[in-house]
Amino acid sequence: MNKELKIFAVVAAFTIALYWGVEPFAHSQMHAHVDGNGLVYDGKADIAYTSKDKVKAKKAFWADVKTIAALKGDVTAGEAGFATCTGCHMDGAANMGGVTPPILDHAGALYDKNYLIALIKDPAMAMNTDHKFTGTRTHPMGSIKAMMTDNQQIADVVAYIKAKKAGEVTPKEAYVESCGRCHANRYGNSTQLGETPKFKYKKDELAYQIKVLEEQDLIKAYMGKIPPDLSIIYRARSHHFLETFIENPQSQLHGTAMPRVGLSENGMHKVMAYLEETGDPSKPARDALGPWVLLFFVIFTILAYLWKNSLWRDLH
């Protein structure tokens, strides 16, 4: 018996070494580890990893954001300023310059305050995609720079959004509003136009599909390619990768066209919950069934051990 335990220890040690080598160790070597910034949008990584000629401009930009964030915003005054936004950000908005403006019903709950300030001040800088908008290309939301120039007004509008557009948001709403205009999720039955309705007639369905294709063409022209379907991205990338990638896409995929979305802690939590729901839907069932199956086999093993002992007792 003692000898068997020794043999078992040797087999177990080699098996664990094998596992360590091909899983944790290999993955630590294959993927560069990226630390997030704790969902604090202060431009630290933007400045650190930009080209030399842009460092100064980025530093100044994020310093300005800090200054505005320190101002006390007036919610009532912000409501008037917010009217500027609703010209484009409305329910049923059409694609503008490559992307459909999102509705802002939950913007206060989903997005970080500093990020919203940065976004109004200069969308391309806030999203860390300014490398895309050189020459005559301008960001689809770029006109806001000229429309809202006063620091106090920006602070007011953001204060209004954070106070009045911050209702409870479901994981699905969080996903649709912050990711769903570019990324389809076929397992969640949604395209870039939102949830796909049911159709009674084939020709209505086809007409809708054409609308989806047209939207996708516009997004493709704007982004360079159709952003990937996110149905099962939760299993294709690690949780940590997704969080740091969403916080700052440039950190994991340098030069990508994907904008920073500026999710707050609450927003990130909800979006990740939805990605897990469509990407790994069996998790609740696994957690419920797992302990029972293991219990069964533990009892099975104990009974088998007793049976074995009863048969082997007199053999030696």
Place this chain on the structure above:
Amino acid sequence: MAKFEKASSIGEWLDQRIAVETLKKVMQTEYWIPKDINFLWAMGMVLAATFGILIVSGIFLLMYYQPHVDHAFDSVNYLIMTEVGYGWLWRHIHGVGASLVFLIIYIHMFTGIYYGSYKRGRELIWISGMLLFVLFSAEAFSGYMLPWGQMSYWAGMVITNLFSGGSLEAYGLVEWIRGDYVPAQAFLTRFFMLHVFLMPLMIIGAIVFHFGTLRIPHVNNQEGEDFDYAEAAELYKAGKVKESKVIPFSPVFLSKDVFVMGVYFVLFFYLVFYNFSFAMDPVNFDPANGLSTPAHIYPEWYFLWSYEILRPFSKDIGLILFAISQVIFFTLPFLDRSPNVAPASRRGLFKYWFWILLVDCLILTFMGKLPPTDPTFASIGLVSAVIFFALWIALPIITKLEKKL
């Protein structure tokens, strides 16, 4: 024709016709197994059980899987995972089982090497076992194509490319294997056929053959002791079980197998429920895309050691050494020139040969998954691959020098 009388029980009725009593004796109660064994002797039954689980889970998956390039990915990742009741469970069992079956195969193999269970009289046990290893490898590879994810596609691309034979540039052969210029519908359908029909059929045949080869030379024991089985069996049947060196396969040997299986199944289902990603690579959750090569392409862990033998050398030399590494284990009974049947610990230089081989295979496995662009890892891989072949060249020499026990 034989004489048939009215039977008084179903057992007797069957016995008259197909000799179930004799069968039971031959296959179970008087199939003698040495008593001096440890839990490693249960790996054969653990493998049989795992294969059974793979067959059953595979049948359930097969009812919903769609072998079409446009539907395969979603039929696995959506239909089976979401809409089929417990489909996720069958899939995880199948995926984890496919990985664990190789862990047990390797334990089984190295047990055989350690205790010298491939020596004179037992060569066919070893060779049929190696044949099973090759068949399981083909089964694993063909199954890996079916979810049609990025790793399926690119592993299919890389492995079928090997058949171009390096500088021979036999691309015609590669196209013939693929049925197309690149992995596509024809490729997926034929690997589907291989995975669900031809390979399992051949595996079942090989398992029967493997069991058959055990019968005459008998199973080896912990000390490699050669004794008279008939005499030992008589002792056992006479009730002198303490003195006898054998036990019957059923129920005595089997009771221990079942206990070992219990321990194994606790681990198995822990992995199924809580830690399955080692067996289901994240890269394969991106749908196959011929226009986007993943940053790192690597096989499942059980092929990494031979993959690492392929990698560090130039194209042609790498291919030749890779091909040799695939078959070299078959030759073990003939390269080992020592007549001693004993555990490696009692066999002089062979003791070191065994442990160096085991550690070397482990290091090759580690290096096989790491990016080859890192010069340190690439050098370690090269040295380990050279050691691997040096060991096989040294084997006949050191075993020839071995003192007879």
